[in-house]
Amino acid sequence: MGVAKTEIFTDQQNEIALFAKALGHPARVSILEHLFxxxxxxxxxxxxxxxxxxxTISQHLKELKNLGLIQGSVEGTSVCYCINKENWTKMKSLLSTFLDQDIQNTSSCC
Amino acid sequence: MGVAKTEIFTDQQNEIALFAKALGHPARVSILEHLFxxxxxxxxxxxxxxxxxxxTISQHLKELKNLGLIQGSVEGTSVCYCINKENWTKMKSLLSTFLDQDIQNTSSCC
DNA sequence: TTGAATCATCGTAATATTGCAATGAACAAA
DNA sequence: TTTGTTCATTGCAATATTACGATGATTCAA
Structure with missing residues (x-):
């Protein structure tokens, strides 16, 4: 009921889903593109x-920060956000592995 | 509210978000892995x-089907689902481009 | 100290998502 | 035709997400 049953999936499946979910809103996609x-x-x-x-922006930034995709540091009255490259790379390899899984399997049926 | 303001973003940003959202649940990740x-x-x-x-599974399958990531064909009493490779490839290149955008930019600040 | 600027958080409203039982539709076998 | 199998759809309940105004907290400048 509105709660994903994470316990029946593997850690990797849950992690892929978490990262993908973070990219699942155009505002967050846009924020990340800007930061790059x-x-x-x-x-x-x-x-x-x-x-x-x-x-709203602050809320999206918080989500990205909680996931570790970005980090922020206070600079006077403003806060400086930027990509956490280490975690970005981790996400990238996780998602890439998932996206590339079709290479081995070339047969199709429907 | 609870409605994403898609009109203020680019088509590409919205499309990336749509695909990512589809991968944003472990059940759908698992379904796709199985189908592969x-x-x-x-x-x-x-x-x-x-x-x-x-x-619940039927509902997730419907989502993936609506996005075009999978397709199904009736076979007697059962329905045969499989990956739509063309759209999968499209999604893969779209997400890969997004994930790879850090290559050019090596400077970091925080 | 006061005021302005910047950002986070709270509270709230609207909508979306997740999950399942129950039911319906289509088909195959008896 | 009847019965069982398989899958889709409907109808709900619980929770999550998105968005924003209002309000705090922090910091710099005057």
Missing amino acids: RIDSCVCGDLVNEIGLAQA | RIDSCVCGDLVNEIGLAQA
């Missing part, structure tokens, strides 16, 4: 760049 | 393999 694009660690501009309320 | 593993197009066994009710 802006070389310097600009932050609060995300609210201006993306057309969502400050509270 | 079983070479022959076995189907209803998904209910036995995964520990969820038949109605």
